Amino acid sequence: MQRILINATYADERRLAMVDGQQLLDYEIEIEGEEQRKGNIYQGVVTRIDRISGACMVDYGDGRDGLLPLKEISMQCLRQGFAPSQLYNPPAIKEGDELMVQVVEEEFETQGAILSTAIALIGRYLVLVPSGHHGNGISRCIEGNAQAGLNDLLSQLAYPQGMAITARDAAMRRSATELQRDLNYLLKLWDAIEGATQNNEGAYLIYQESNLVIRTIRDYFHDDVAAILIDSEELYEQARQFMSIVMPEYAGRIEHYQEDMPLFEHFRVADQMEAVYPHSGRPAPAQR
Numbered sequence: 001m002q003r004i005l006i007n008a009t010y011a012d013e014r015r016l017a018m019v020d021g022q023q024l025l026d027y028e029i030e031i032e033g034e035e036q037r038k039g040n041i042y043q044g045v046v047t048r049i050d051r052i053s054g055a056c057m058v059d060y061g062d063g064r065d066g067l068l069p070l071k072e073i074s075m076q077c078l079r080q081g082f083a084p085s086q087l088y089n090p091p092a093i094k095e096g097d098e099l100m101v102q103v104v105e106e107e108f109e110t111q112g113a114i115l116s117t118a119i120a121l122i123g124r125y126l127v128l129v130p131s132g133h134h135g136n137g138i139s140r141c142i143e144g145n146a147q148a149g150l151n152d153l154l155s156q157l158a159y160p161q162g163m164a165i166t167a168r169d170a171a172m173r174r175s176a177t178e179l180q181r182d183l184n185y186l187l188k189l190w191d192a193i194e195g196a197t198q199n200n201e202g203a204y205l206i207y208q209e210s211n212l213v214i215r216t217i218r219d220y221f222h223d224d225v226a227a228i229l230i231d232s233e234e235l236y237e238q239a240r241q242f243m244s245i246v247m248p249e250y251a252g253r254i255e256h257y258q259e260d261m262p263l264f265e266h267f268r269v270a271d272q273m274e275a276v277y278p279h280s281g282r283p284a285p286a287q288r
Helices: 144-154 176-195 212-220 233-246 248-253 270-276
Strands: 002-010 013-020 023-031 041-050 055-061 064-069 098-105 114-116 126-129 164-167 204-207 225-230 254-256
Touching: 002 212, 002 233, 013 212, 023 270, 041 064, 055 098, 064 098, 126 176, 144 164, 144 176, 176 204, 176 233, 212 225, 212 233, 225 233, 225 248, 233 248, 233 254, 248 254
Parallel strands: 002 225, 064 114, 225 254
Antiparallel strands: 002 013, 013 023, 041 055, 041 098, 041 204, 055 064, 098 114, 126 164
């Protein structure tokens, strides 16, 4: 029986283990303050434009500058009356302009993050691109009859003109109703993101890509997972609410683990973790 175990009894560390019975299948740690920025959405301010390299630097908060290729600037960001061919000529974009940007590649050593204005919101089954950048699509892993069937389902979905959607691998064998529910969630999320920019100026974080718990449910939960056990009441509520929105039929599989024996010890995965991932972290403390 496959289960997902989430241990969050330390304030600065969250640990995830995927198990089959008592056999460890996968493992991940999220450290407070070291969460990934990839996928985060920011209001950024253009600080420098290099038309020779075809890129600009954008301050996206916390004293960080990222690299935004000019070709990644969507039409919605350009001043009215300017065509894409004029991107390299002022005043299509200038220093001090504010742009909504998303981190598409993390910072690496001395290189800043790579940014894009083609915002992409990832759901359980679909990816929503509000700008319609590159049009609709289907995961490259889906081929043949499955691709044709998904194309038909995508054509049945309702969303605003000018936006685009892409079907993820998990969309296979899902109904139009399930896909529309996932899409509705993403549309509501986009409305909230747009609303967050109305009365603010400068560089700041608008939307933080889902934490370990939500990413796990969104990307790794499948029909064979019998339960997701979480030993933190706060994360349990967060996971339950998210599951109720995107996959309500599985909401009952989210469980709040409250036994005296620590979660990872109960399923005897601590030793396996240390064997597969040496120095993978401290043992979980006793439950309170």
